[in-house]
Amino acid sequence: MATPLTAARVLAALRAEGVTVVEVGNWRTHNRAGHGAWGPVAGVVVHHTVTSGTAASVAICRDGYAGLPGPLCHGVIDKQGVVHLVGWGRANHAGKGDGDVLAAVAAEKALPTPNENDTDGNVHFYGFECINLGDGKDPWPDAQLEGMVRACAALCRAHGWSAGSVIGHKEWTNTKTDPRGFTMAGFRARVAARLRTAPGTTTPTTPPQEDDVPNPMMLNESNATDVELPPGKWVGLAFADPVLHSGPRLHHTLVHVTLDAAAPDDALVEGRFYLTDTAGKHPSAFQTVTRYGGGGHQFALSGTVPAGKHLRFELRAKTSDATSLTLLHRTATGPYWQTP
Ligand SMILES: [Zn+2]
Numbered sequence: 001m002a003t004p005l006t007a008a009r010v011l012a013a014l015r016a017e018g019v020t021v022v023e024v025g026n027w028r029t030h031n032r033a034g035h036g037a038w039g040p041v042a043g044v045v046v047h048h049t050v051t052s053g054t055a056a057s058v059a060i061c062r063d064g065y066a067g068l069p070g071p072l073c074h075g076v077i078d079k080q081g082v083v084h085l086v087g088w089g090r091a092n093h094a095g096k097g098d099g100d101v102l103a104a105v106a107a108e109k110a111l112p113t114p115n116e117n118d119t120d121g122n123v124h125f126y127g128f129e130c131i132n133l134g135d136g137k138d139p140w141p142d143a144q145l146e147g148m149v150r151a152c153a154a155l156c157r158a159h160g161w162s163a164g165s166v167i168g169h170k171e172w173t174n175t176k177t178d179p180r181g182f183t184m185a186g187f188r189a190r191v192a193a194r195l196r197t198a199p200g201t202t203t204p205t206t207p208p209q210e211d212d213v214p215n216p217m218m219l220n221e222s223n224a225t226d227v228e229l230p231p232g233k234w235v236g237l238a239f240a241d242p243v244l245h246s247g248p249r250l251h252h253t254l255v256h257v258t259l260d261a262a263a264p265d266d267a268l269v270e271g272r273f274y275l276t277d278t279a280g281k282h283p284s285a286f287q288t289v290t291r292y293g294g295g296g297h298q299f300a301l302s303g304t305v306p307a308g309k310h311l312r313f314e315l316r317a318k319t320s321d322a323t324s325l326t327l328l329h330r331t332a333t334g335p336y337w338q339t340p
Contacts, residue, residue: 001040001106001124002159007088009158010074014083016199017154019147022084024062030071031089037123038090042106043165044152045094045125045172046187047073048132048179054078057131062086073129081147083128093129094121097172108164114174121172126155134180145182145190153194163191216335219244219253227327229259229317234272236314237330243312244332246278247305251336255299255313258329263294267325268318271299275309283312294325304339 005013007028014021031038051057057076061084064070071087078084098114102124105111130148132138152166159165168184169176221239229235236242237255245251255271272288291297305311313332317325 001042004039004041004089004126005155005158010088010155011085013154013158014075014151017150017157017194018199019150019154020080020082022082024058024084024086027062027071027085028088030062030087032069032071032092032122033089036090036120039123041126041159042102042124043126043161043167044155045121045127045167045169046148046152046179046184047093047127047129047169048134048181049076049129050134050178051131052133052138054082054084054131057129058084058086061129064092068092073127075128075151077128077130077144077147077151079131079141079144081141081143081145081150083147083151090122091127092122093127094125094169094172095175097121098174101167101172105165105167108162111167111171114172117173117175125167125172128152130179132179132181134178136180138181140181145187149187149190149194152191154199156191156195157199163188163195166191216337219251219332219334219336221333222329222331224329229315229325229327231322231324232316232318234314234316235327236312237327237332239330239332242280243310244273245305245311245336247309247311248307248339249305249336250303250339251305251311251334252302253300253311253332253334253336256296256331256333257299257315257327258296259294259317260326260328261294263317263325264319264321265293266320267293269293269297269325270316270318271297271313273299273301273311273313275305275311278308278310280310280312 049057061072061076062070071091073093076084096117098116099119100112101114169178223239269291272286274283275285276283289299
């Protein structure tokens with residue numbers, strides 16, 4: 001038996017195993033503390049929910065119901081194999097079971113058939129609720145089974161346990177039938193096979209989420225050709241390409257312009273980002289910002305450029321004596337992310 005993993009540790013272990021994780025609300029601190037012990041832990045209990053639909057199943061497992069307060073497990077595993085973490089710490093999932101089974105799991109020996117319910121399993125087991133009606137007809141998609149295998153393997157690997165530490169609820173107590181639709185012996189064989197590979201060495205069924213935010217690409221454009229800004233006229237700023245970003249894209253963009261320092265201090269310098277279609281037509285979503293005088297000015301915009309749209313920038317100058325200003329230099333820089 002072992003000290004339970006921290007929330008941070010289990011999250012890292014799941015992700016290292018290639019599991020896609022959804023963190024639900026305050027799962028790290030949502031538990032049944034004060035209603036019994038949590039730990040030492042001996043293994044993992046696999047359940048079926050007798051529900052359908054991810055949102056409804058996650059809500060029930062997080063909140064519980066009249067007579068059985070949540071969390072009803074640590075993670076809900078949906079039909080795609082995504083693990084929705086709903087709680088961490090003591091959870092209402094295993095209930096009473098056979099102390100002889102606990103001893104066998106702790107020793108990773110063959111399981112006796114449970115025939116008494118004398119031991120609080122919520123102390124000693126992690127629990128995954130897997131979305132299935134439990135009627136023997138609702139299918140178990142391979143993506144879901146693979147997510148279940150990896151989730152169990154992640155905990156076993158973190159503790160140095162074998163697949164013998166993974167049991168079905170029906171193996172814990174003679175009052176339950178879950179999980180129904182596959183054999184626990186076959187499931188354990190699959191967990192054992194998984195544990196023989198290093199995490200991440202086989203193609204995950206869902207993309208690994210090593211980081212929440214992928215590394216950005218960088219916009220880095222500059223142009224030092226002089227441009228005359230006729231008074232009161234918007235002038236598009238050309239770099240190598242007048243288009244700063246083509247959607248779909250998430251971006252943080254900084255445009256820096258340098259005007260002739262001899263420009264009068266009361267000269268009005270307006271810059272604006274705007275969207276067009278890919279033909280440069282139908283401009284919209286202007287973001288006009290005002291500066292004064294010559295020298296350097298910066299204009300920043302963060303946001304999303306939708307698919308089929310281009311982001312551009314233009315500049316307008318006005319002087320009290322209606323003379324032109326000269327734009328000497330401009331740069332456009334910043335990180336961006338292609339979005340699906
Ligand atoms: Zn159960």
